[in-house]
Amino acid sequence: MATTTRVATRQxxxxxxxxxxxRELTLVPVIVLLMIGGAIVNPVFFTTSNLIDxxxxxxxxxxxxxxESLILLTGKFDIxxxxxxxxxxxxxxxxxxxxxxxxxxxxxxxxxxxxxxLLVGLVVGTFNGVLVIKANFNAFIFTLAMSILLTGLQxxxxxxxxxxxxxxxxxxxxxxxxFGIPAAVWVTTxxxxxxxxxxxxxxxxxxxxxxxxxxxxxxAAGIRVDSIRIGVFMVASVLAAxxxxxxxxxxxxxxxxxxxxxxxxxxAAAVIGGVSLDGGRGRMVGALTGVILLALVTNIxxxxxxxxxxxxxxDGAIILLALGVARLIGTERT
Amino acid sequence: xxxxxxxxxxxxxxxxxxxxxxxxxxxxxxxxxxxSLAVFAGECHGLVGRNGAGKxxxxxxxxxxxxxxxxxxxxxxxxxxxxxxxxxWLERAACVYQRSMVxxxxxxxxxxxxxxxxxxxxxxxxNWRRMREKAxxxxxxxxxxxxxxxxxxxxxxxxxxxVEIARALSIGGRFLIxxxxxxxxxxxxxxxxxxxxxxxxxxGVGVLxxxxxxxxxxxxxxxxxxxxxxxxxxxxxVAEVSQANLVAAMVGSAPPRRVTEIEAVKTRxxxxxxxxxxxxxxxxxxxxxxxxxxxxxxxxxxxxxxxxDGSGSSTMADAIIGLIKPEAGTVxxxxxxxxxGKVDAVLKRGVGYVPQDRHARGFAPQLGVGENITLTxxxxxxxxxxxxxxxxxxxxxxxxxxxxxxxxxxxxxxPVSSLSGGNQQKxxxxxxxxxxxxxxxxxxxxxxVDVASKEALLDAVGQARDQGMAVxxxxxxxxxLRICTRLQVMVRGRISREFNKPxxxxxxxxxxxxxxxPAGERx
Numbered sequence: 127m128a129t130t131t132r133v134a135t136r137q138x139x140x141x142x143x144x145x146x147x148x149r150e151l152t153l154v155p156v157i158v159l160l161m162i163g164g165a166i167v168n169p170v171f172f173t174t175s176n177l178i179d180x181x182x183x184x185x186x187x188x189x190x191x192x193x194e195s196l197i198l199l200t201g202k203f204d205i206x207x208x209x210x211x212x213x214x215x216x217x218x219x220x221x222x223x224x225x226x227x228x229x230x231x232x233x234x235x236x237x238x239x240x241x242x243x244l245l246v247g248l249v250v251g252t253f254n255g256v257l258v259i260k261a262n263f264n265a266f267i268f269t270l271a272m273s274i275l276l277t278g279l280q281x282x283x284x285x286x287x288x289x290x291x292x293x294x295x296x297x298x299x300x301x302x303x304x305f306g307i308p309a310a311v312w313v314t315t316x317x318x319x320x321x322x323x324x325x326x327x328x329x330x331x332x333x334x335x336x337x338x339x340x341x342x343x344x345x346a347a348g349i350r351v352d353s354i355r356i357g358v359f360m361v362a363s364v365l366a367a368x369x370x371x372x373x374x375x376x377x378x379x380x381x382x383x384x385x386x387x388x389x390x391x392x393x394a395a396a397v398i399g400g401v402s403l404d405g406g407r408g409r410m411v412g413a414l415t416g417v418i419l420l421a422l423v424t425n426i427x428x429x430x431x432x433x434x435x436x437x438x439x440x441d442g443a444i445i446l447l448a449l450g451v452a453r454l455i456g457t458e459r460t
Numbered sequence: 461x462x463x464x465x466x467x468x469x470x471x472x473x474x475x476x477x478x479x480x481x482x483x484x485x486x487x488x489x490x491x492x493x494x495x496s497l498a499v500f501a502g503e504c505h506g507l508v509g510r511n512g513a514g515k516x517x518x519x520x521x522x523x524x525x526x527x528x529x530x531x532x533x534x535x536x537x538x539x540x541x542x543x544x545x546x547x548x549w550l551e552r553a554a555c556v557y558q559r560s561m562v563x564x565x566x567x568x569x570x571x572x573x574x575x576x577x578x579x580x581x582x583x584x585x586x587n588w589r590r591m592r593e594k595a596x597x598x599x600x601x602x603x604x605x606x607x608x609x610x611x612x613x614x615x616x617x618x619x620x621x622x623v624e625i626a627r628a629l630s631i632g633g634r635f636l637i638x639x640x641x642x643x644x645x646x647x648x649x650x651x652x653x654x655x656x657x658x659x660x661x662x663x664g665v666g667v668l669x670x671x672x673x674x675x676x677x678x679x680x681x682x683x684x685x686x687x688x689x690x691x692x693x694x695x696x697x698v699a700e701v702s703q704a705n706l707v708a709a710m711v712g713s714a715p716p717r718r719v720t721e722i723e724a725v726k727t728r729x730x731x732x733x734x735x736x737x738x739x740x741x742x743x744x745x746x747x748x749x750x751x752x753x754x755x756x757x758x759x760x761x762x763x764x765x766x767x768x769d770g771s772g773s774s775t776m777a778d779a780i781i782g783l784i785k786p787e788a789g790t791v792x793x794x795x796x797x798x799x800x801g802k803v804d805a806v807l808k809r810g811v812g813y814v815p816q817d818r819h820a821r822g823f824a825p826q827l828g829v830g831e832n833i834t835l836t837x838x839x840x841x842x843x844x845x846x847x848x849x850x851x852x853x854x855x856x857x858x859x860x861x862x863x864x865x866x867x868x869x870x871x872x873x874x875p876v877s878s879l880s881g882g883n884q885q886k887x888x889x890x891x892x893x894x895x896x897x898x899x900x901x902x903x904x905x906x907x908x909v910d911v912a913s914k915e916a917l918l919d920a921v922g923q924a925r926d927q928g929m930a931v932x933x934x935x936x937x938x939x940x941l942r943i944c945t946r947l948q949v950m951v952r953g954r955i956s957r958e959f960n961k962p963x964x965x966x967x968x969x970x971x972x973x974x975x976x977x978p979a980g981e982r983x
Contacts, residue, residue: 329575329584332566336574339563346561347574348546406565 149400153415156451160422168429176425178307182376184421185310186211186300188414189369190388191395192314192321193362195413198396199325200355201338201405204254205269205389207366209276212385214246214367215374216280219289219296227291228284236295243367250276251363255356273389281382290379299368300375310372317365322410330354338405395420398448419448474537475500476635476666477522477553482531484517491517494531495692497685499666501634504657506681506698507670510710513687515670519637522668524549535635554628555637558644562620564613569595571612572627598630603659617746618649625656629665636660637668642676643770644746647952654680672768673951673975674706688712707971731945732759734795735930736780736811736899741789743779748772750779751953752789755932757899762921762931764944766973769936772953774816777903777934781813782806793899807836812897814889816904816934822888823876830858830872832887836895861890864923866916882913889917893924900924903934918943936973938966951975 164171190207197204218239223229254272258265302309325331336344337351345351374380399416401408423444427437475498484492492514499505509515520526521533524543533540541548562571572595579587595608604622606615612623621641628636638657642650657667657680669681677684678698686694686709694701694709736757743750748770755776757763767773778784780791785801792798793809807813815821823832834841834854841854858872865886869879876887885905892900902921906914922943925931933944941947947959949972957972 327586327588329577329586332570332586333575335566336563336570339565340561342559343561343563343574346557348550349575402565406563 150409150412151415152400152412152451153398153419153448156448157415157419157422160419160426164422164426164429167426171426171429176429178311180421180425181311182308183424184417185308185314186369186373186376187388187391187395187420188314188417189317189372190366190392191399191413191417192317192410193365193369194389194392195396195399195401195408195410196321196334196358197362198401198403199338199405199408200334200358201341202258202265202355202359203269203393203403204265204359204362206250206254206272206276207362207392208385208388209273209280210247210250210363210366210385211370211373211388212280212380212383213250213276213370214243215370216284216289216380216382216384217246218243218371219292219374219380220283222293222296223289223291228287228289236293239293239296240371243371244364247364247367248360250367251360252356254363255359258359259352259355277386280384284380284382286382288379288381292374292378292380296371297375297378300372301378310376313368313372318410318414325410334358335406338402338407340406391420394445394449398445420445473501474534476536477637477668478534479518479522479528480532480534482518482521482528482533484521484526484529486517490690492521492528492690495687495690496531497692497695499635499668501664501666502661503682504661504667504669504680506677506684507668507687508672508674508677508684508706508710509687513710514690515687516639517690518687519555519639519668519670522635522637523553523555550633551631552633553635553637554631554633555639556621556624556628556641558640560617560620560624562612562615562623564611566612567608568606568610568612568615568623569608571623572598572608572630574627576631594630595626598626602626602629602656602663604656617644618646618652621645621653622656625660629660634665635668636665637670639670640672640770641669642671642673643768644748646749646751650676650952674703674971675975677706678703686710703971703976704967707967707974707976711967711970731761732928734758735793736932737792737795738776738780739790739792741776741779741786741791743772743775743784743786743789745772745775745778745784747778748775749953750775750786753950753953753955754789755948755955757930757932759898759928759930760925761945762925762933762943764941764947765932765934765950766936766941766947766969767934767950768973771950771973773934773936773950774903776950777813777816777901777932780806780932781811781901807895810895810898812836812892812895812900814892814900814902814905816907818885818888823884823891825877826875828871828873829862829867829869829876829879829887830854832876833858833861833890833894836891857894858890861894864893865890865920880910880913882909882917885909886913886917886920889920893920898929900929900931901934902931904937904940905933905935906937906940914939938964938969941969949973 170176190211193207194204220230221232221234221242222236222239224233225231250272254269257263258268298309299313300310304312325334333344333349333354336347336349337354341351370385373384395416396413397403398419399408399414400412423441427440432440478498479495481494481496482492483494495514495518507515517526521528524540527543535552563574569592573591577583578591578594579585592608599606599608604626606619606622612620615623625636641653645653657669660667669677671677681698683696684698684701684706685692686706688710734756738753738755741750741753750772753776755763765773765776775784779786782798782801782803782805790797793806793811796809798809799805834857837857841857842849855872862869862872867883867886867890869883876884879887889905900921905917905921909917918940921931921933925943933940935941941964945962947964948955949957956975959969
């Protein structure tokens with residue numbers, strides 16, 4: 127009797143492991159369909175250079191998706207990541223670029239510029255984290271206001287112009303390649319892998335799931351819930367700042383509009399990828415499939431002959447469709 | 461207070477958990493006064509007391525969530541660690557709370573090892589295989605039958621509790637507090653819980669068992685302590701404390717305003733025709749399941765449904781009103797079957813409802829008194845196809861209820877949120893009465909209400925009853941029951957006892973509600 131139960135349990139466990147992966151990979155069939163569709167729409171789709179384009183396009187987005195997913199897992203969210211994504215590289219660029227290319231004229235070393243990018247992320251993240259967690263501001267309205275403020279600063283400083291002519295060190299991350307693949311793609315992939323492993327195998331990673339799943343239980347278990355949640359806000363904002371740097375490097379300039387409307391795609395990728403808005407549920411593997419899907423959609427729409435004015439509508443429709451598919455297959459989630 | 465020698469296995473050792481003349485005051489309220497209590501390894505120590513007696517406060521002191529103003533806590537013979545050191549507290553005193561402390565998205569194994577090292581005490585990394593094996597070993601050691609790879613979200617209430625107990629035991633703590641552990645369990649699950657408690661007791665764990673069900677104390681505990689108004693009034697071996705004494709210790713001397721008998725209905729008349737008929741209702745609910753209850757309610761009578769939290773009495777009201785869909789059974793209003801789980805259909809058939817939580821379901825705070833009262837009769841104040849509100853009709857109906865219930869408000873336009881608690885509750889009752897229902901379902905109508913409002917509310921409901929309404933009053937406040945013509949006591953989802961002739965005997969009623977068998981059958 128006991129042995130049969132044991133065996134049954136084993137099989138049950140194996141089944142559950144399989145199911146867990148199945149849930150994470152819900153989107154794979156959709157991605158395959160999209161790729162077939164892409165090949166039909168335009169033969170250019172399956173060329174190496176185009177696929178690298180897709181990956182590069184997804185790299186910056188992917189980094190912000192990791193950032194937002196970390197916050198979502200702990201049961202909060204941060205809309206101002208898109209503001210940080212724009213403001214951090216702008217501030218760095220502004221202080222290092224000469225007046226002739228719309229800089230401030232201080233012409234600091236590009237290394238200081240990089241430091242400033244990280245610092246902006248750290249400061250914004252700390253500010254958000256402390257005020258949302260400790261002072262108990264509503265995360266939605268507070269980070270929305272922050273987002274508007276950051277984007278506004280970006281526009282105000284630049285007056286609608288673009289900072290260009292950035293030094294090589296500053297654009298390295300977004301423009302250089304290692305072994306034929308853009309550095310940004312390597313970095314984002316690495317961040318995904320590290321985040322996935324951290325969430326699965328580190329005590330703080332597991333504590334984040336506990337916090338998002340049942341805050342009171344986490345507190346009662348002795349988890350330092352406030353420090354961890356503030357820390358997550360900080361890490362996320364730094365990641366968003368680095369993502370902004372990637373984007374700036376890719377286009378070798380910082381525009382006044384960098385980052386605007388980014389956050390919608392970020393939430394969409396995370397949610398399509400199975401990260402719960404209620405916290406405590408979701409994995410980086412899933413979020414990654416969400417990013418790939420969104421990057422593919424953007425690419426295919428560009429390759430197709432759809433008029434650019436219609437791209438947003440089609441984009442929205444496809445995201446709705448993907449949400450539907452994810453929901454349909456994911457209904458057994460408990 | 462620990463003068464009694466007990467059947468505990470290890471009284472020669474220092475107690476696993478001990479409060480030494482602790483006192484605690486919150487603002488003006490004295491929550492605990494000079495309470496001493498010791499739990500020894502291998503004993504199950506019952507702690508009982510009415511709501512507000514100080515049980516919860518004592519638990520927060522024993523688990524390090526609060527610091528006593530005076531006195532001290534000792535765990536395993538040593539002074540308690542500082543409040544900041546949660547880890548040290550968790551190792552020595554664990555509590556399974558009424559609300560679940562399980563994290564649903566995680567597996568059972570993770571829940572057992574929540575925030576604890578699985579790869580040596582220094583490492584911050586998680587060893588999944590070790591964690592699963594260790595969690596499985598804990599389950600085996602204590603004979604718990606829960607698959608550790610399962611997601612905790614898919615567990616039953618009972619299994620979640622097992623996970624929490626396993627968590628406490630695996631930390632190594634030998635002092636375990638169970639805070640009303642049976643409140644949400646079915647009968648069979650309660651039996652299995654008792655088995656677990658016995659096993660833990662044999663394994664040298666000291667259990668502090670808090671329960672409203674005195675029956676359980678006699679079943680499982682070695683010693684029992686009674687708290688009343690923040691003071692310890694009795695500690696003794698269960699075998700030496702009679703039920704009558706236990707109830708007497710809990711209730712104390714006669715309450716200030718009333719004698720032991722609850723004032724009876726003054727005018728009584730023969731009940732009329734059957735208005736509400738509930739047959740074999742079965743409802744599953746976290747807030748207390750109902751296991752096959754039938755009641756009938758006639759015009760002009762008021763049936764009091766009495767039970768503790770989790771007894772299923774408030775679930776009955778929810779199911780009748782249609783907020784929860786029952787698994788089985790039927791509800792008939794005036795002979796017509798009600799479609800299950802449809803609130804609007806129920807209300808349309810002439811059932812009025814005063815919900816338990818007035819803030820969540822009772823009123824729209826920003827709207828005026830008049831609008832709130834007439835929310836249930838929109839079809840009458842806004843007649844015709846156009847559906848335009850007739851303010852004269854609205855004011856007429858609202859004025860009638862305001863007068864009947866003596867609602868104190870500046871005007872009919874005054875927002876309900878700005879009223880006192882008592883007047884808010886009157887608005888909620890007024891709203892139910894405005895539709896002139898034939899059946900009125902009322903749940904805890906006088907919670908958090910001042911004395912004068914309480915009288916006004918009960919009088920209004922009593923009046924409605926005299927006018928031929930059938931009233932179902934669900935309450936655990938005995939003073940509410942004075943307007944009842946009949947009482948049924950619910951314990952664990954079933955009707956356990958009926959009282960048909962007022963006045964009600966307070967002692968007898970408490971014994972029934974607490975789940976005691978009629979006096980004389982035990983001890």
